[in-house]
């Protein structure tokens with residue numbers, strides 16, 4: 017089957033992008049069959065759990081239809097949808113490669129941005145597709161156990177707090193906010209606009225100085241436990257037959273072919289045939305033959321793209337256009353403030369980008385702020401700069417919520433945004449020249465909440481060759497070459 | 509459900525064998541996996557049978573699980589076409605009565621289904637009369653089913669006591685009743701937690717709220733204080749009240765034997 021797919025895929029052109037597998041021509045691997053049965057018998061025994069811990073004492077398989085680079089929330093979501101939408105059970109083999117050895121076991125992975133996230137979900141975006149993604153995701157999260165239930169395993173509890181999200185706008189941005197809200201409502205989001213007067217009545221603890229308009233999500237917004245979603249997805253994809261492997265992707269083996277576009281331009285199309293997976297704590301690597309590669313390497317996806325030769329060409333050409341995603345360090349501080357706003361506190365995003373929300377019941381709050389371009393901290397380590405909170409965040413917090421004057425910082429952490437320096441929006445779909453590399457990255461601070469929708473979109477692109485649920489074509493890589501920004505009004 | 513790809517993941521000894529083999533064969537990739545012996549095909553039938561059979565058993569269990577999960581969705585489907593014909597109040601009433609609850613139209617008596625599930629239907633003519641109170645205690649109403657209650661514009665009193673499927677997501681929708689709702693009881697709902705209670709601040713007209721006996725709330729005492737702070741004009745019935753009532757057997761939370769409840 018694999019060879020067929022490979023051959024099928026080798027013919028360039030859009031129609032053939034879809035990876036369709038059919039029955040027949042399937043050589044049954046004797047060893048594999050024995051093990052399959054053995055494993056099933058084992059699973060039928062009492063006391064055996066479905067989600068077996070994964071083992072790294074062997075090499076990854078030498079072949080896989082799809083290799084997903086990055087075992088973060090996006091990688092797992094793509095894996096889930098690929099298996100969910102496959103034409104017949106077991107039709108495609110999916111391998112997820114994750115470099116971080118702590119990752120599949122603990123949420124305190126160094127490299128991933130899924131762990132440190134704030135878990136926020138909101139619909140107040142300025143790009144309609146982002147609103148649609150939020151709508152799709154919230155439906156997914158609400159029915160999480162219809163999607164992720166595994167026989168004999170406990171149900172997933174996302175601990176969703178439906179507390180809403182409150183966006184504040186100054187005079188300058190008020191008109192933008194208003195037109196955004198109109199668009200969001202058309203997409204079905206329950207968002208209302210509030211004047212400073214109404215805002216003061218609703219949340220007496222807010223100082224409305226400088227606020228011209230506010231928008232507030234009444235439903236389907238708030239925050240949830242990212243780790244529960246991650247765990248639920250991991251367990252589900254394992255039960256669906258996805259193989260999770262720990263190692264680093266270090267190299268791609270590609271072939272190129274010279275092609276002519278309709279306008280007579282010469283382009284070089286590349287196709288990845290093998291992915292080199294470096295075995296953890298060893299110099300050994302394993303080449304994995306594959307027909308599709310998904311780049312879901314989060315903050316490192318720019319680097320992974322470079323490995324495939326993306327961006328290595330003359331500047332200004334499609335070949336020379338880089339994937340503009342890089343790690344940006346972001347801090348989150350958690351503070352205690354008994355005089356603070358109370359149980360009704362939503363996720364508040366202030367005019368200047370400072371945000372905070374309630375955390376639990378014990379008068380704890382957490383929040384932060386994205387630094388300006390000049391103040392970007394050094395992303396080579398994950399140390400927390402406490403002066404940043406002291407000088408750049410706290411004064412703004414006090415300005416907006418005077419009772420935060422008495423707050424005491426309890427803890428802080430840092431994580432990496434998968435930051436798209438071009439327009440802070442995601443990149444989805446295939447690369448125009450490296451035809452079998454698909455992106456699911458660059459969501460710069462809203463990748464977690466959109467992960468269910470992104471995963472589905474990418475899986476549809478791989479399996480069907482087109483988007484079926486949400487048209488994500490504005491997120492194509494081409495926009496970097498065409499210099500068409502897909503700008504968000506504000507990112508947290 | 510176990511699938512083909514996962515077989516790579518399990519038997520260590522087999523994989524190690526493959527590894528050695530691969531190690532030697534490195535450099536002549538491509539020949540590797542296609543070297544499956546064809547002659548093995550015939551003697552595999554028993555294994556083949558076991559494999560297929562077991563997969564079917566698992567698929568069946570999976571199917572049953574899904575079935576269980578979607579059954580309550582069917583019961584809670586939206587009565588949109590009835591609403592078109594009879595208006596939101598009659599529809600809401602019909603929905604609640606079908607679920608075994610009770611409704612009260614303005615200036616009328618409570619209507620309730622009898623043991624056999626039938627109820628008087630003259631309310632179908634109450635098109636102009638709004639529903640002012642709903643008692644959905646113990647009903648299997650869920651997020652979807654709430655859509656039939658939320659258009660009740662004059663609903664003053666709502667009891668969702670011991671509803672096994674009412675969760676925080678449902679509470680997130682109650683803001684649509686903010687203008688009229690004065691009394692709300694969530695007592696004994698197994699899935700309601702402090703996270704859902706936090707968004708009741710939208711219900712500014714609420715005068716009485718019962719949040720006793722909520723097993724999913726992590727700190728009942730603290731939660732009650734915070735809810736009282738959040739709704740200063742509302743009388744909040746919480747923990748102590750529940751303790752007084754512990755003696756009353758019918759107040760005990762029902763065991764929710766649903767697959768959705770934790």
Ligand SMILES: Cc1cc2nc3c(=O)[nH]c(=O)nc-3n(C[C@H](O)[C@H](O)[C@H](O)COP(=O)(O)OP(=O)(O)OC[C@H]3O[C@@H](n4cnc5c(N)ncnc54)[C@H](O)[C@@H]3O)c2cc1C
Nearest residue numbers: 086088089090115129130134136265314431462463464465
């Ligand atoms: C402080 C903070 C707050 C946030 N708050 C929110 C929020 O409120 N709401 C929201 O929606 N989002 C939020 N986000 C963003 C969200 O966390 C990310 O967008 C999301 O986690 C991205 O997931 P991912 O799977 O793409 O990336 P990751 O989780 O980073 O996964 C990528 C993985 O790829 C692996 N990898 C990289 N290179 C290789 C390689 N060569 N070989 C093998 N593996 C490799 C890495 O080890 C990493 O684990 C926040 C992020 C941060 C840092």
